[in-house]
Amino acid sequence: MVVERKLRRLPPVVLLAAAGLAQSAIARGRRMTPSSMMVAAPVLGISICALAGSAGSFLRHRTTVDPVRVERARHLVVDGPNRLTRNPMYLGLAGTLLAHAIARRSPSAVIPLVGFVWLIDRYQIPAEEKVLEERFGQAYLDYKEAVPRWLNVPVSSPGDLGRESKVRR
Helix, strand or coil, rough: CCCCCCCCCHHHHEEEEHHHHHHHCCCCCCCHHHHHHHHHHHHHHHHHHHHHHHHHHHHHCCCCCCCHHHCCCCCCCCHHHHCCCCCCHHHHHHHHHHHHHHHCCCCCHHHHCCCCCCCHHHHHHHHHHHHHHHHHHHHHHHHHHHHHCCCCCCCCCCCHHHCCCCCCC
16 A cells, blocks of 8 residues: 655745745845835835735635635635736745845845745645646636646746746736
């Protein structure tokens, strides 16, 4: 008998906090300046809008925003920011990390951002998508085909390069 081991995923907020702390450590000594904050502000603003807009849609539809308990979802949310990306909350979190790296004027502080996105993309999102496919069936599969995971920017590994990815518009 083969027993499937489940990889225990950390809640995305824990990954965000770890990435933010890593950025702070990497950018230690790099002060924010008025000009770096002016450049970071629009990135942060757009990120907060994606987060708040998506969370608002989830709340209006009275469904869970808890990424650890996706099975509690009662409604497939496809409006608001979810029309542009299947993961506006994760995109918003990644944007806050990008804004932090910009504000601290630290190109090296982008490294934790890349790690955060990679972990979310490879472990969190596939687990959520599996539950959503089981829960909402063809409606989710149609949504998944029509709306990109990350704003139509493919995040692929070398093994994915030969695969065709279709996004209907």
